[in-house]
Amino acid sequence: FLTTMASSFTVCRLHMRGRILSKRYCSSALSSAEKIECKSLHALQVERQDQAEKSVLISCQSRTSEKKFLKFLSKHGDIKKYFFYESYGVYAVVEFASRDSVSSLLESATIPSISQESIVPFKSRLLSIRNLSSVNQQLNRKHLGFLLLGCVEQQILSLTKAYQLTEENSRLRFLVCSLLKDIAAAYFPECTIRPFGSSVNGFGKLGCDLDMFLDLDSISGVCLQPKSGFSLEYQMKRVNSERAITQSVLSVIGECVDQFGPGCAGVQKILNARCPLVRFSHQPSGFQCDLTANNRVAMKSTELLYLYGELDPRVRSLVFTIRSWARSHGITSSIPGAWITNFSLTIMVLFFLQRRGPPIIPTLDHLRDLAGPEDRSMIEGSDCTFVRDFSKIQLQNNTETLEQLLCEFFEFYATFPFSRMSINIRKGKEQNKPEMSPLHIQNPFETSLNVSKNVNSTQLDRFMALCQESSWLLQQNKTSTPNNTPTPWGLATLLLPSQVAGIKSGKKRRREPASERIKSLLESLKKQNQEKTG
Numbered sequence: 001f002l003t004t005m006a007s008s009f010t011v012c013r014l015h016m017r018g019r020i021l022s023k024r025y026c027s028s029a030l031s032s033a034e035k036i037e038c039k040s041l042h043a044l045q046v047e048r049q050d051q052a053e054k055s056v057l058i059s060c061q062s063r064t065s066e067k068k069f070l071k072f073l074s075k076h077g078d079i080k081k082y083f084f085y086e087s088y089g090v091y092a093v094v095e096f097a098s099r100d101s102v103s104s105l106l107e108s109a110t111i112p113s114i115s116q117e118s119i120v121p122f123k124s125r126l127l128s129i130r131n132l133s134s135v136n137q138q139l140n141r142k143h144l145g146f147l148l149l150g151c152v153e154q155q156i157l158s159l160t161k162a163y164q165l166t167e168e169n170s171r172l173r174f175l176v177c178s179l180l181k182d183i184a185a186a187y188f189p190e191c192t193i194r195p196f197g198s199s200v201n202g203f204g205k206l207g208c209d210l211d212m213f214l215d216l217d218s219i220s221g222v223c224l225q226p227k228s229g230f231s232l233e234y235q236m237k238r239v240n241s242e243r244a245i246t247q248s249v250l251s252v253i254g255e256c257v258d259q260f261g262p263g264c265a266g267v268q269k270i271l272n273a274r275c276p277l278v279r280f281s282h283q284p285s286g287f288q289c290d291l292t293a294n295n296r297v298a299m300k301s302t303e304l305l306y307l308y309g310e311l312d313p314r315v316r317s318l319v320f321t322i323r324s325w326a327r328s329h330g331i332t333s334s335i336p337g338a339w340i341t342n343f344s345l346t347i348m349v350l351f352f353l354q355r356r357g358p359p360i361i362p363t364l365d366h367l368r369d370l371a372g373p374e375d376r377s378m379i380e381g382s383d384c385t386f387v388r389d390f391s392k393i394q395l396q397n398n399t400e401t402l403e404q405l406l407c408e409f410f411e412f413y414a415t416f417p418f419s420r421m422s423i424n425i426r427k428g429k430e431q432n433k434p435e436m437s438p439l440h441i442q443n444p445f446e447t448s449l450n451v452s453k454n455v456n457s458t459q460l461d462r463f464m465a466l467c468q469e470s471s472w473l474l475q476q477n478k479t480s481t482p483n484n485t486p487t488p489w490g491l492a493t494l495l496l497p498s499q500v501a502g503i504k505s506g507k508k509r510r511r512e513p514a515s516e517r518i519k520s521l522l523e524s525l526k527k528q529n530q531e532k533t534g
């Protein structure tokens with residue numbers, strides 16, 4: 001009853017956040033999952049990649065019997081970990097203790113004969129299981145009501161906890177990369193596909209896109225040193241630019257994904273962008289995927305962001321909160337345009353944290369100065385060197401609370417001299433603007449570039465006005481706590497639609513004053529609370 005899924009697999013819904021239905025760890029797996037927290041990004045990636053290669057993704061009928069499912073699969077070997085999740089149907093991620101079990105399972109799978117459709121002869125580790133009788137699954141949904149309770153500090157921590165990527169979501173991301181690698185390996189057997197961006201930099205929110213990097217370095221970077229009088233040289237086609245190679249590699253892989261990738265839909269090749277990419281939707285996981293190649297600087301910025309996030313727990317929480325705040329006010333958007341991107345916004349938060357007295361995180365120049373020879377990295381003429389051993393980094397003693405930092409962040413950017421100054425995390429100090437874009441944020445590694453070149457003055461004005469309003473709202477919270485409510489309701493008010501939102505469409509919307517909106521929110525929360533306790 002196990003079948004391989006061919007590319008004829010079709011699912012209709014496109015955007016839905018996966019929900020975890022049930023999960024099981026053996027005790028040793030749990031303790032190693034906990035240890036992952038303090039690993040370097042490289043070590044974490046190696047471990048996750050290994051797990052992914054021993055895993056399969058199985059589409060189940062919605063009422064699959066967990067017991068029978070496991071009994072059936074364990075015929076092929078020990079199962080190290082598995083979990084079910086829901087996204088366009090119920091799926092299971094199953095990690096075996098050994099790769100042989102995956103081969104054995106694939107051997108046993110049958111190719112279904114479908115009357116109206118034909119099958120592309122390309123096997124993958126995405127399988128479908130049938131004929132198992134039903135048992136109800138317990139849903140393990142996250143209740144977010146608690147988000148609105150407690151002081152600002154607690155609200156920020158709850159928000160981060162509720163929306164950050166889970167262990168399972170992270171594993172699924174690596175598994176999708178590994179499934180994609182199986183496809184790309186048809187052309188490039190030694191390639192690797194690595195996730196980057198918010199899937200691994202520690203700032204990812206459930207539902208964020210999956211940025212993937214097709215790494216061909218093990219093939220093209222190999223340089224055989226002549227040991228005897230002979231020198232061996234691979235015979236490779238020569239093309240006049242790196243960009244042209246990237247474009248043709250992505251073009252064939254994009255074609256392959258489109259033609260042979262089970263569950264991959266809506267494939268778009270965007271090869272003329274500054275950074276060429278293939279975009280598609282991976283339906284079984286629900287991830288929107290961007291596949292790039294030859295994008296090593298982005299891998300480095302991912303590593304840098306990860307490092308900053310690891311240095312102090314306030315970094316992630318603040319970035320997370322500001323990203324959520326920006327998203328709820330339409331400061332950032334999933335559609336490309338003149339908006340501030342999550343990447344730019346994250347750099348703005350990091351810069352703000354460098355400007356605290358004393359600074360919470362060090363400058364990039366300082367991280368470069370601490371680097372040893374093993375950390376040296378030059379990519380296409382850009383110096384991407386910074387220390388990777390966390391223990392060499394000494395932090396200063398800053399004891400500000402998350403609530404203070406949130407408030408100060410809004411004040412800082414409500415009055416920042418954007419018209420003259422550039423944001424620069426390398427120096428940790430604003431610099432004179434080298435060009436006239438409304439918002440100038442120096443690219444940390446390719447220092448002549450502005451990561452926010454796309455932002456127009458309308459969007460920047462909205463950002464500043466919202467910072468002003470949010471700073472004001474937080475101050476109000478401090479001075480006037482509503483009756484019968486023991487806590488300020490700070491973050492909840494910040495995530496509400498704002499007065500300034502009307503600027504976006506140019507329409508003047510009639511809105512009640514913020515105090516009224518807060519009052520009605522509090523009333524409804526009180527009512528909910530009474531219902532729960534009564």
Ligand code: GTP
Pocket residue numbers: 196197198199201204205208209211297298299301302341342343443446450451452
């Ligand atoms: P999400 O919005 O959650 O996807 O955040 P993200 O950090 O993944 O951003 P995005 O998917 O837009 O980009 C992925 C990665 O590419 C980022 O984390 C950066 O490392 C890099 N990146 C994005 N935009 C820029 C840019 O303008 N310049 C440079 N140098 N790198 C960028």
Ligand code: MG
Pocket residue numbers: 197198199208209210211
């Ligand atoms: Mg991304």
